[in-house]
Amino acid sequence: MKICRFGNNQLGLVEGSLVRDVSAALDVLPAHRYPLPGHDPLIADLDKVRARIEAIKDKAPTLPLDQAHLLSPVANPGKIIAAPVNYVKHLQEVLDDRNLHHDNQINHIQRAGLFLKAPSSLVGEHAGVALRKLDRRNDHEVELAVVIGKQGNNIRREDALNYVAGYCIGLDITIRGPEERSLRKSPDSYTVLGPWLVTADELPDASNLELSLKVNDEQRQKSNTADLILGVPELIEFASSFYTLQPGDVIITGTPEGVGPLVPGDVMHASIERIGSLDVKVRAAA
The missing domain is CATH 3.90.850.10 (Fumarylacetoacetase-like, C-terminal domain)
Incomplete structure (x- = not known):
């Protein structure tokens, strides 16, 4: 799987020249309150996120990859x-x-x-x-x-x-x-x-x-x-x-x-x- 972050902290699945907006898969992540964890929650729960992506990807909206404003694929590295x-x-x-x-x-x-x-x-x-x-x-x-x-x-x-x-x-x-x-x-x-x-x-x-x-x-x-x-x-x-x-x-x-x-x-x-x-x-x- 090729997973990107783009736009306004949206989650994307890269398939060829398209990005599927699978931001809804982020709903599987646990909610955190202060103090925040010392790791990246998306990467920590990547297996759950990937399973959710597989379930929703076919109905996810798409946009051309060359129009996606790509962010760092990891948002919160501790080191x-x-x-x-x-x-x-x-x-x-x-x-x-x-x-x-x-x-x-x-x-x-x-x-x-x-x-x-x-x-x-x-x-x-x-x-x-x-x-x-x-x-x-x-x-x-x-x-x-x-x-x-x-x-x-x-x-x-x-x-x-x-x-x-x-x-x-x-x-x-x-x-x-x-x-x-x-x-x-x-x-x-x-x-x-x-x-x-x-x-x-x-x-x-x-x-x-x-x-x-x-x-x-x-x-x-x-x-x-x-x-x-x-x-x-x-x-x-x-x-x-x-x-x-x-x-x-x-x-x-x-x-x-x-x-x-x-x-x-x-x-x-x-x-x-x-x-x-x-x-x-x-x-x-x-």
Whole structure:
């Protein structure tokens, strides 16, 4: 199933060039009062929502996909967990270019560890990216994004895929400079997720997917998730050894070589095999 959020927080089922408005399926979600849960309720009850979608989809109103204002498919991630330098060629690329490392110590991922991005940085495809610090270089990074489906702690890699709700395309936008990654990667709109959630049953193996990114039709990044240093199971094992993973948590798995600068007016076209593609406009922050 391809599940999207669009418009005024509506729920959609993507079928070819159409979106079915299945927002009525949200009625199966439990009502919450303060304090709100520390997870995403839609992802936590995804099985119930999917069953309801199946029951109502044939009578659901439709609209053309290209007219749907797509939001992030995950509304309330408790954590956005990111994997630095998780492709061998990108590691070498960063080491070789001072404009990328700014004299920061760069290590392979097993030594560098993971880092967190602010959930407030999250937007969907149609919100676009609003660049800050225009006197500095802002770079694009295309990544496979993994959405966690159930709570887990100290998960073994052999069991890790049982904790995956689905996959999206992720864009990790980065201000270059000497500060910690979490600061430079967490401005508003610097995490793009979309265009929809492809549920894990449709994509049981994400270890061999072509991914690419173009800027204004210029090919910048092109690789395959087979080249990840730590694959999805290993990343889930690594992350859950430090954090309890919750439904709706997002792991962005790292970017391949070819990162490059963005300026206002650019348009990014990102795609990942068996997931889809998204087009994201770049502007200056107000």
